[in-house]
Amino acid sequence: xxxxxxxxxxxxxxxxxxxxxxxxxxxxxxxxxxxxxxxxxxxxxxxxxxxxxxxxxxxxxxxxxxxxxxxxxxxxxxxxxxxxxxxxxxxxxxxxxxxxxxxxxxxxxx
Numbered sequence: 001x002x003x004x005x006x007x008x009x010x011x012x013x014x015x016x017x018x019x020x021x022x023x024x025x026x027x028x029x030x031x032x033x034x035x036x037x038x039x040x041x042x043x044x045x046x047x048x049x050x051x052x053x054x055x056x057x058x059x060x061x062x063x064x065x066x067x068x069x070x071x072x073x074x075x076x077x078x079x080x081x082x083x084x085x086x087x088x089x090x091x092x093x094x095x096x097x098x099x100x101x102x103x104x105x106x107x108x109x110x
Contacts, residue, residue: 050090058083 015021061080064070 047090047093051087054083054087054090058087 058080061070061076061083065072065076070076
């Protein structure tokens with residue numbers, strides 16, 4: 001059994017644990033992590049834009065009502081509720097993804 005262990009360890013040391021091979025593996029891992037981070041950042045930015053757009057639309061509708069240019073009727077109430085739901089729908093995954101990104105960035109210590 002000791003001979004088998006020695007053969008396996010020798011083979012690993014000679015083939016897998018070579019500096020060039022390790023460098024290649026680590027580079028691949030680093031590039032995949034960077035791609036995932038970039039994708040996550042793009043998704044978070046898109047969700048932030050959706051939240052901002054929904055907020056802007058709500059503010060414009062509220063301003064119309066405040067200025068007396070629109071009456072609060074069932075159609076406007078439905079539109080307000082729909083915009084609020086859109087804002088919440090966009091805000092919820094953004095918040096979750098933001099927490100995930102913070103967690104993942106601190107999960108691996110140098």
